[in-house]
Amino acid sequence: MIALALSVLSSTWIFVVFKLYDVYKIQTLVAIIVNYITACLVGLTLYKGTLNVGEILGSSWIWGPVFMGMLFITVFNLMAKTSQVAGVSVASVATKMSLVIPVLLGVFLYKERLSFIEVTGIILALTAVYLVSAKGKGIHVDRKHLILPVLVFLGSGIIDASIKYFEEVHLSDQEIPIFSSMIFGFAALSGLIFIGIKSDKAQMKLNLKNILGGVALGIPNYFSIYFLIRALRSDLLSSAAVFTINNVAIVMLSTLVGILLFKEKLSAKNWTGVAIAVLSIILVALF
Template sequence: MLYLLLSILASTSLVFIFKMFQRYNVHTFQAIVVNYVTCVVVGFLFSGGSAALQPEVFGRSWVIYAFVLGTIFIGTFYLIALTTHKVGVTAASVATKISLVIPVLFSLLVLQNSLKDYTFINYIGMFAALVAIILSSVRPKTDSSEQHASPLLMFLLPFIIFLNSGIADSLINYTNANLLQQHEAPQFTMLTFSASAMVGLLVLLYLLISGKTTFYRKSILAGILLGIPNYFSIYFLIKALYAFGNDGAFLYPVNNIGIILAGALGAVIFFKEKLTKINLAGLGMAVLALILISYQEIIANLF
């Protein structure tokens, strides 16, 4: 239970840090690039060097998937930051965590390796997840977060995060099921973070050389503050999986519900984010969706 709580806190802190970037005028993309460099360094140090990439790793069949995932990760991370600024913490949390609908469908329709028979109730939960994104993204016209975002953009940003996060999780499922050996997981994770860092550094270098941006020193500190909880959000999630007997079908929904609720509560308390009745309905719908998708596992573990 401790690892589950730590995973929820670490994951929730990410969107809060993005909100702080807005308050202190941190250059978000620069901080995200430094964040992924930090993830690589922390991963290397925390593993005692066991996750170091060996030359033979680049001959593995899963290398291309690690690079694709790394690219998706940094793009999605930037969109989460943008959504946090333009729409709100709650919408960003809901869109990210409700995206488990996509890997569930991918497992059912493509991998065909589901560990359970999905019922009509499960599919209702998947539909409710989409409704939750729409409801949690609606903002009143008086909300200051709408100043630079049109109603269409306020829906598209969470929806694109939903798609990207779901596609990333599906790629991880596919790679894990068909290409990756268990002992290769640390190298795969490290290469994915390294790919995110490389893509970010290349884009940042281009922007600096072309004179389209100037590097700000506070981006370094901001990126380090973001990168440490980013790495440990994954680390604690893996430890929680082991603690719950690798029952991901139970753990992921519970973990995601915790992040959504903690994100909404923190947004209201720390950032005075105003949630309308529609937003609260979306929040409730998100929790209901996660429960309906995994109600069999929840009942089995509780009773």
């Protein structure tokens, strides 16, 4: 439970850092690449084994970080595009609703059993995500833009499901730091390739402000994955419970942080979502 709580806190800090990017006018794409490099270096620092490049590249799990690294930068750009054309709320709901994918994977692939109360908690969790994220009259997506949140939903869910798969099948405790590190390393490489191909390189500014912004994001980003894998290895909760609590707690805590630090206003619908989120966590965690 401690590992899960630390994963939630790390992910919530990511939300705070992203908010501060607007305040300090940090160039997001540059900071994102620095963030991935930082997260990779943190993992390499924490790894207690011998760093043997040939051994790492020959490991049974190496294709996972390669795949997830490319998926990380792809989903990030899809989330950015979704936020622009459909709104931040739509992107947030699509990302957090994706917990359905690893939950179903746990049930059908790993034969995890969910009680009626747990299923009720998961349904309440999805409801809470919608209500907390809904702004104004609710969440609406034009039909022509529907593919974007669908791709964010699938991409985010596949990332979580992949983390569960490699934790279950391939990783030893000692390999968790280096595995997490390699995910971010390949994400950084994918990001650099993306900048080289698609972006206007003349506008990219590798200044101290952008570097510090990336470092501030990279440290919690690494630990959000590291502690999530640790939580999945615990026998206290099923993977369905871990992903449900993780996603809903992040939404709930990020919302509360937004109120306290950034003076954000919540509607009655949003507060109802927070209350339902608390109830869903209690049901999933205790039963």
